[in-house]
């Protein structure tokens with residue numbers, strides 16, 4: 209049994225590191241892994257076309273591993289593609305980001321039945337705008353090493369940190385701004401862990417596997433990055449549990465009754481697990497934030513910063529990275545929306561409305577963070593011994 213390198217309560221949260229690892233391993237990770245495979249959760253609607261407002265010269269990534277697989281037509285849940293206004297079925301478009309292959313927006317009326325279409329004020333994309341949107345099967349496009357690196361990737365991360373968190377880690381930063389930084393840093397750690405855990409080790413033989421020195425260099429040797437990963441996980445988990453009532457009664461309808469019942473039961477299993485409720489009932493206490501006179505103004509400022517981060521995802525020059533960047537930023541935006549507002553204004557008592565895509569992004573993000581925690585927890589101690597012992 210490894211002793212935990214990180215101890216005590218996760219900063220700004222309400223649970224300790226050992227408990228988080230325990231509930232993740234025993235409760236959350238197994239349910240989430242099942243959940244994201246269900247038809248409802250594996251199709252993500254996304255605008256993949258590179259539409260960068262900051263560096264218009266940025267081209268699309270041409271690396272092979274960056275390509276997002278197209279979904280074969282017969283893979284879709286039937287209810288996603290019911291023809292509307294007499295349009296033939298093969299008008300359904302599911303391809304990597306080609307604007308000329310845009311999804312027929314009338315299809316979405318059917319696919320999104322029972323779900324409201326209200327734009328998320330925390331994100332840049334207008335999720336109700338169906339032009340140029342396409343569906344992607346996430347199971348065919350795992351987040352892993354893609355070869356995307358160099359100045360293009362670097363300037364995005366730099367812009368995310370420098371433009372949105374200019375003063376960090378200075379003491380001047382208030383709690384709310386520190387939280388935005390930590391969310392981004394935790395997500396960055398998680399992306400790096402996925403790159404390291406599924407890496408192209410040998411190009412000639414196409415051998416994939418873990419690259420532990422890379423995980424050490426990018427994440428483990430910086431305790432802050434590991435702590436931020438735990439923080440982001442608890443923040444998103446809190447959003448999911450806070451929206452439990454909504455998520456329990458949401459319509460998980462893909463037209464496949466057995467699969468949809470299974471989805472519903474997995475969601476309940478996740479939301480109302482007694483072990484989770486006993487071990488970590490309130491993973492993060494959002495009620496402490498946005499207090500005081502400057503509260504509403506600060507919230508607006510952070511919302512704008514987060515929208516900038518969301519807009520930066522359109523500049524990611526690798527399609528698969530863009531897919532996961534957009535999904536995870538939408539997931540974080542959804543968590544922010546659940547915890548802090550519906551419309552970003554002062555009225556926090558409004559009824560919660562989520563779009564199908566927001567729920568898909570939220571749960572897939574939680575699953576990614578859960579995978580990263582498990583990997584760090586299982587491989588971290590031996591990797592550190594290996595690398596530091598050299």
Ligand code: FAD
Pocket residue numbers: 351352353354355356357358361362364365366392393394396397399400403426433521524528529530532533
């Ligand atoms: P980077 O990861 O690019 O980091 C840049 C700088 O940010 C570091 O030098 C450090 O100063 C700081 N930093 C790093 N991690 C943290 C942290 N956790 N907290 C705070 N600061 C930190 N590549 C893939 O192979 N597959 C993908 O799926 C993928 N998805 C991506 C998604 C997005 C949105 C972006 C912007 C990039 C993505 N990339 C992906 C590229 C990948 O993240 C790296 O940029 C690339 O591998 C080069 O890594 P690097 O060592 O230069 O450091």
